Amino acid sequence: MKIRHGDTTILNAKKAAARATYHHGDLRAALIAATEEVLLEHGVEAFSLRAAARRAGVSPAAPAYHFGDAAGLLTEVAIAGFEELTRFLRRWSDKGGKIPQARLRSQGEGYIRFALANRARFQLMFRKDKLKADPRLFAAAEESFACLQTAVCEAMGLPPSANPGPDVMILVLASWSIVHGFAHLLLDGQFDRMAEDRKLDKFLDATIPKLLQTVAVPTRSKPHE
């Protein structure tokens, strides 16, 4: 008996115990959760509507009823991903204390930690080829982006602005690029040459703070440090 079949059996039993009727109750949310489990355990490539259905313990045709197609379901997962990323960035900003430059660097570390803790979901969020062009997705991504933008403005000693000047934008792009690139290379295993397996944590602890110091922040008002 294959593991996969075992899983399905267990889940079917679970489902049967959990509900007397075949009406699920909240299959929509359950399918999103099931998809996140599949991503976490087996990666983006392992996802299919049928795999999500198996996880949730429903028939193969059920997901289409709620999401239309695979992109529809994945888009919901990506939206939730960006919402959680935003929460992550805010929490890590605060972890940085009161000095705006330190807050920015801490937020940058948060971005990388998020990617590491949400591997496949993070990768999915930047796979537009697998996602719908949904305004809610744009809005959720925009909010994460705005979070970074605010941190950069403050680190430069400027008031937060939704429409900042080119100097700010360059630094936003640089900050985003460096943490995104680092996260992407990290998840792809490109740093395994420098730190294999067990030493990865130490490598990250030592590297990330210094990495983020290499981005030069031109301050417009007197620095707090």
Next chain:
Amino acid sequence: MKIRHGDTTILNAKKAAARATYHHGDLRAALIAATEEVLLEHGVEAFSLRAAARRAGVSPAAPAYHFGDAAGLLTEVAIAGFEELTRFLRRWSDKGGKIPQARLRSQGEGYIRFALANRARFQLMFRKDKLKADPRLFAAAEESFACLQTAVCEAMGLPPSANPGPDVMILVLASWSIVHGFAHLLLDGQFDRMAEDRKLDKFLDATIPKLLQTVAVPTRSKPHE
């Protein structure tokens, strides 16, 4: 008649004209070229052994004879990709002139330009999940990496070294991350919010040089500028 079938017909005719015998001559190279075409035109997801075989005008089973499986063929394409990336980086370094900091920044721009000119192939190169753990692949990737490392050493006023200190390594990682992240976000269309379609070239021309100046290079000897 579907386009795909049309393609196959044309290619079969081409093939028939090109060779009197069904022995291809150099099917191995032809399949690699065919794969690069599929990647260029339809992206990584569109690739399959059968698709490559159709492109090359041979039977579905032919690729397996030369490459074993899909990962085997894709790995050859990725190796060729890294080799071309290395050439790209050297060429762009030289474009930067004689001042080492300028050479480093020019090389960084080359990295981004490579990604833009080789979209799917670039993405494939950083999809280890689709590639074999082939020593030749590691060697080719290592050479690109060494190219960047040399440029960073020189920009810091140090002699090129295969085993540099932690300060150099941090700057190597920072440089790599920023260009890689920028390239990745660019290819995913994340900058479309700032520059749609036709204006992308102008956006890049204006952004890339400034972007690369945000990476602070601590110089150990007297700067040449």
Next chain:
DNA sequence: TGTACATCAGTGAACGCGCGTTCACTGATGTAC
């Protein structure tokens, strides 16, 4: 130089697989009166 034979480099039909999707269906839920 000619011949016999082994190996190479493919063919093309066939197989089973998981996939998305369709379809007729049905039990549960919600609504109107």
Next chain:
DNA sequence: TGTACATCAGTGAACGCGCGTTCACTGATGTAC
């Protein structure tokens, strides 16, 4: 409060698709003598 009916939220069997892979095969090429 009860009943009739419409709609909701799924079922599960079936379909066709492209895929990787197997298999018996074969014409061309290379090698030994």
